[in-house]
Amino acid sequence: MPKTARALLQLPPATAAAIEKLGADLAVARLRRKESLRSWAQRLGITVSTLQRLEAGDPSVGIGIVATALWLIQRDGELRQLAAPEHDQGALEMDVREAVELGRARAQASAEARLRAAPKGKD
Secondary structure (H helix, E strand, O other), rough: OOOOHHHOOOOOHHHHHHHHHHHHHHHHHHHOOOHHHHHHHHOOOOOOOHHHHHHHOOOOOOHHHHHHHHHHOOOOOHHHHHOHHOHHHHHHHHHHHHHHHHHHHHHHHHHHHHHHHHHOOHH
């Protein structure tokens, strides 16, 4: 089995549902514009069967096709922000954890240095 097929079989359920919703939403957008499958596929530069797969939420449809479909409905601008580092909550949380750990390590090293530098008491 090709790697891509294996990856698609392992999609998290929420991700698969989001892709299906996107496909359904694109179908609604096409229908609201009173575009046929054939004309919409032609504008996308794809076959009608690929458009049907896109609208059915098939995760194997290429991202370029999805991006072009979003462009047709003037929603492609949001693609720039999807994985923008400033919105990557997981990485931001890791950065904060690392900063906290570094702060604790420096505070401990400073405290240990003060203890070593403190004058020894006379017995």
